[in-house]
Amino acid sequence: MMPFTPTEMMTIAASRALSNDDVCFVGIGAPSAACNVARLTHAPDITLIYESGTIGTAPEVLPLSIGDGELCETAVTTVSVPEMFRYWLQGGRISVGFLGAAQLDRFGNINTTVIGPYDKPKVRLPGGGGAPEIATSCKEIFITMKQATRGMVETIDFFTSFGHGEGGDHRQRLGITTKGPTLLITDLALWRPDPQTKEFTVVSMHPGVTRENVQDTCGWKVRFADGVEETPAPTELELTTLRDLQARTQRAHGGKKGN
Amino acid sequence: MxxxxxxxxxxxxxxxxxxxxxxxxxxxxxxxxxxxxxxxxxxxxxxxxxxxxxxxxxxxxxxxxxxxxxxxxxxxxxxxxxxxxxxxxxxxxxxxxxxxxxSHAAMANAYEAGAAGLPCAVFRGYRGAGLKDVNPAIKSVTCPFTGEELAAVPAHxxxxxxxxxxxxxxxxxxxxxxxxxxxxxxxxxxxxxxxxxxxxxxxxxxxxxxxxxxxxxxxxxxxxxxxxxxxxxxxxxxxxxxxxxxxxxxxxxxxxLFTTWMKANVLDVSPEVFASRVEAL
CATH class of the missing domain: 3.40.1080.10 (Glutaconate Coenzyme A-transferase)
Incomplete structure (x- = not known):
């Protein structure tokens, strides 16, 4: 087994959740790395969509922004942003929405808007972008983030995008027909919502991780499934694919600057 | 023209x-x-x-x-x-x-409504989202055909x-x-x-x-x-x-640093500098 970091494990575990048939709406950062590792390993025909309008893109390096030129050059087609949100996302054509989070609660509700009160924020974060509608229009949602008590919190400061709300059938009560968050991939574990309460429950821990590690980096009382599994360690192919992708990305983005 | x-x-x-x-x-x-x-x-x-x-x-x-x-x-x-x-x-x-x-969906729809000469944009959005509570320009309408509640925002x-x-x-x-x-x-x-x-x-x-x-x-x-x-x-x-x-x-x-940079790179120059900025790229 090749040695690996927790972040590499997170990205690779996330990539395994995607299949060849998926049509995936990709967020920047960790989701983008995971989606492209999937494409470069077990899911070569996966359709990756970035909200800039690029459909079926296959970048050689990870984009720095959601609108890098290479996304367009390698895409099957590029549509306008209104068309992207109306026909493709709202139209129900996306199977998986892949989101990150600044703050997350146990029901998969996400905050990327403000820390502190909305009118007088302690930290003004970038905001929701496409996420409020991604969270309700994609057939299901995967969330990926590194565990930390300031990120995985009892109560989020703002409901940027809706997960399972208060849990249970809250989505159905609001008339939302999609599944919402079905998987949380962290640097320590895989979590799935409880079928009834919809609370995220640890179903698999990455190699070497203890229950204490998971609890110490999470702001709510963690529930563990009966029979928690161990996530298979990254294979050599997965690790070299991810590292090569990141090395290419580093070279491409670290380059020259204009005058 | x-x-x-x-x-x-x-x-x-x-x-x-x-x-x-x-x-x-x-x-x-x-x-x-x-x-x-x-x-x-x-x-x-x-x-x-x-x-x-x-x-x-x-x-x-x-x-x-x-x-x-x-x-x-x-x-x-x-x-x-x-x-x-x-x-x-x-x-x-x-x-x-x-x-x-x-949200992006709301903004994109609002531009499209503006281009289409409509007063507002209607779309399936903001469900469960907190922005509805802090932005009074986000409202809802009921579809007259299906009864579905949809989000509405003013056109840009x-x-x-x-x-x-x-x-x-x-x-x-x-x-x-x-x-x-x-x-x-x-x-x-x-x-x-x-x-x-x-x-x-x-x-x-x-x-x-x-x-x-x-x-x-x-x-x-x-x-x-x-x-x-x-x-x-x-x-x-x-x-x-x-x-x-x-x-x-x-x-x-x-x-x-911001103020100094803006003076040197924006206030004291003219649009012609942009051509030279992309020469080395």
């Missing part, structure tokens, strides 16, 4: 104090040169509309041009937060600004929209290609439309028939500004200057 003029004249004639204005571009084709000209001309009390206010709105807010910002994602793409905008929201420096916050109708594009022909028709974003809608929704272009060509005779072309009679003014999107990019001309976006994170972190 499109009028060819200098960027200085195009901005002076079309952007006034108190205007509602959109400088659109979705990572690609961001009209940096036009925004810098607006800063040099010292416009005040603007209501700025943009899906993704990034460096140019950070600069305009930091220089005190903005009264209100209507937006859906305020970040330095791929880098982090907008530090000048944060300073205005959190500390009212250099002045307090009002923010009107939406800017006084003037600025975009950057690849080419204009001698008649003033404008070609946009690559990631086309929301620029066509932003331009058609506005009362006045100003376009900066990389190149002016004789005609568009050899182009593919379905390319995004804005006819000359939808454009108010065209200014020839090579490199005018830098550090954003123009597909087919020069790549995105990612290092400049990373550098902005440092410049914008400090008020004095």
């Amino acid at each position: 499109a009028k060819f003029q200098s960027l200085k004249d195009a901005v002076a004639e079309n952007l006034r104090d108190g205007d509602t204005v959109a400088f659109e571009g979705f990572t690609h084709l961001i009209p940096h040169a036009a925004a810098h000209e607006a800063i040099r001309q010292g416009r005040r009390d603007l209501t700025l509309i943009r899906m993704t206010p990034d460096i140019i709105y950070d600069q305009m807010i930091g220089m005190g041009l903005a009264k209100t910002v209507i937006f859906s994602y305020a970040g330095n793409p791929g880098v982090g937060l907008l530090r000048r905008m944060r300073d205005a929201i959190e500390n009212e420096w250099p002045r307090a600004i009002e923010t009107v916050e939406h 109708r800017p006084d003037v929209s600025f975009i950057h594009a690849q080419k204009a022909n001698r008649r003033g028709d404008v070609l946009v290609e690559g990631i086309v974003g929301v620029q066509k809608e932003a331009l058609l929704a506005a009362k006045r439309a100003v376009v900066t272009v990389e190149e002016i060509v004789e005609d568009f005779d050899d182009l593919h028939p379905n390319l995004c072309v804005l006819p000359h009679w939808t454009v108010t003014a065209i200014a020839h500004v090579p490199g005018g999107a830098h550090p954003s990019y123009t597909h087919g001309y020069y790549p995105r200057d990612n290092a400049a976006y990373l550098e902005w994170d440092k410049i914008s972190a400090d008020r004095d």
Whole structure:
């Protein structure tokens, strides 16, 4: 087994959740790395969509922004942003929405808007972008983030995008027909919502991780499934694919600057 | 009817104090040169509309041009937060600004409604989302046919929209290609439309028939500004200057550094510098 970091494990575990048939709406950062590792390993025909309008893109390096030129050059087609949100996302054509989070609660509700009160924020974060509608229009949602008590919190400061709300059938009560968050991939574990309460429950821990590690980096009382599994360690192919992708990305983005 | 003029004249004639204005571009084709000209001309009390206010709105807010910002994602793409905008929201420096916050879907729909001459946009959105509670411009309507509750937001109708594009022909028709974003809608929704272009060509005779072309009679003014999107990019001309976006994170972190940088790189120069900025890319 090749040695690996927790972040590499997170990205690779996330990539395994995607299949060849998926049509995936990709967020920047960790989701983008995971989606492209999937494409470069077990899911070569996966359709990756970035909200800039690029459909079926296959970048050689990870984009720095959601609108890098290479996304367009390698895409099957590029549509306008209104068309992207109306026909493709709202139209129900996306199977998986892949989101990150600044703050997350146990029901998969996400905050990327403000820390502190909305009118007088302690930290003004970038905001929701496409996420409020991604969270309700994609057939299901995967969330990926590194565990930390300031990120995985009892109560989020703002409901940027809706997960399972208060849990249970809250989505159905609001008339939302999609599944919402079905998987949380962290640097320590895989979590799935409880079928009834919809609370995220640890179903698999990455190699070497203890229950204490998971609890110490999470702001709510963690529930563990009966029979928690161990996530298979990254294979050599997965690790070299991810590292090569990141090395290419580093070279491409670290380059020259204009005058 | 499109009028060819200098960027200085195009901005002076079309952007006034108190205007509602959109400088659109979705990572690609961001009209940096036009925004810098607006800063040099010292416009005040603007209501700025943009899906993704990034460096140019950070600069305009930091220089005190903005009264209100209507937006859906305020970040330095791929880098982090907008530090000048944060300073205005959190500390009212250099002045307090009002923010009107939406989702991307709402903003895109609002531009499309503006282009379509409708008073509002209707879409399936904001379900369970907190923005409904803090933005009174987000309302709902019931579909008269199915009874489904849908989100409604007012159409965007800017006084003037600025975009950057690849080419204009001698008649003033404008070609946009690559990631086309929301620029066509932003331009058609506005009362006045100003376009900066990389190149002016004789005609568009050899182009593919379905390319995004804005006819000359939808454009108010065209200014020839090579490199005018830098550090954003123009597909087919020069790549995105990612290092400049990373550098902005440092410049914008400090008020004095920001002020010094703006004087040297915006206030004391003219639109011609943009061509030299993309030469080495």
